[in-house]
Amino acid sequence: MSNQGKAKDPQKTKDQVETTGHSWDGIEEYNNPLPRWWLWTFYLCIIWGVGYSIAYPAWPMLKGATTGLLGYSTRGEVAEDIKSFDAMNAEINAELAAADVTQIAPNTPLHDYATNAGAAVFRAQCLQCHGSGAAGAKGYPNLLDNDWLWGGTVDEIAYSIQHGIRNETDDARYSEMPRFGVDELLEPEQIDQVVEFVLQLSGSEFDAGLSIAGAQVFADNCSACHGAKGLGDRDQGAPNLADAIWLYGGDRETLHETVSEARFGVMPAWGQRLTQAEVNAAAIYVHTRGGGE
Template sequence: MTKVPPKQEGDPNTTGHSWDGIEEFDNPMPRWWLWCFYLTIIWGVGYTIAYPAWPLVSSATSGLLGYSTRGEVAEEIAAVEVANEGINMRLASVELTEIANDAELNSYATSAGAAVYRTWCTQCHGSGAAGFVGYPNLLDDDWLWGGDIENIHATISHGIRNEDDDDARYSEMPAFGDILEPEEITSVVNYVMDLSGATPLDASQVSAGAEVYLDNCSACHGEEGLGDRDQGAPNLADAIWLYGGDYDTLMETVTYSRYGVMPPWTQRLSEAEIRAVSVYVHQLGGGE
């Protein structure tokens, strides 16, 4: 048992706690420390009364001062919009093809368009605009409906195959699994692989697939497979694929079809914002 040293004359009382024979004196806290502690309590109570603090069922107490970080951000955004009102009006009214000829306007549109793209477009097309399976690469020069500034603007404005905009880009490939025999689908897939420069799974079926293609596919994709932008029919003769150009993926595409949808952005973005992101996408490298 550890021996507790005797209490010296003038020592304050202890708390009664002992650790390895070491006892804790029951000294009072310094007055300045206590007053600081009390002030922090008063300040904390006052803060919860003045500012949003206590969570409720669907919101929080608003505070007597009515302060809101959201409101502060909204005010900052409104101030920026007021500052940019003039150049946004120019951007919304000038001919699309003339934006590139105005250095100031083009620079502003590119910067503003990059911000719009990062906010609304990266989820599908990627932060670098290289796309994903089912979402087009915006860096190449392969466009279903054209890659000039006017066509890009129209596509962003109205979207693709949606039911919210009567002017949406629209094309629909039939599910040939309901039209062709399995062997016909197999042969036309081998033909399309050969057409795009890939190695067919079964080269002996390419000839038969060419006939199936001419009878069923050439009306949209063209006899040489170069596609048709008026119909939104992709070029099958290059090596650029939205869903993939391997045998299994092409079998799925031909059998069941594809039906990608893009929303119309006129319902969410202003005309200036749509033009800005159109300029940004156009200058990424794939714009025509």
């Protein structure tokens, strides 16, 4: 058989680069060595990485990580920054802590500082419940209106922040609504009646027949806290039931749940976690949001 017309492999020369042996559609890949500059850069990166892991915190351990020979700590760096700013603000913070919050006049340097500092405290500690804009959420009061459970003057706000609501501290604001359904203080029919009466108080659609009977149930069981007209009592933390502002909801189903099972919202005593200056600053900030009285 003749080999005429069959292509012959070119003769390899001494300097010809070998291929990798891979072929794609007849295209072969040369096995060129990596450039020396790239290899030296790679080796230097390895050396630098080993040195860095020795000098700085790097390797995770069972508890924490290796500290490194230099003892560097990002937390320590932040702590130093905080310490330096605390030192710069020490004088005005002492003034704010000692001040009567009711006597700090608006548009003064102390009031302006308190407002800005209070905004920082609010963003760090309060927005998780009350929202970034202080408009609240279900079960967490809106701080932008004048519907206050315990009072909306700046000193009352400061007290609420300092001691909290229904927690385990002695000075916390405390009130507790009876569980009229769970503890069988009212019959199911009476709960239906008083719910319709509360719907009438708030201007919602209601069953007139049930509401008439519910008025007497309300007078006998609810008026001691919420008042004869359902306007609430801030000294007891009893909400106003005659408006359209509801902490948990004002529809028939939610009201039935509230009367039957009661509500018991808790707020921490921030005076145990914050300085007096921070408490006063937060109170002034909240007071300036529009709902302060």
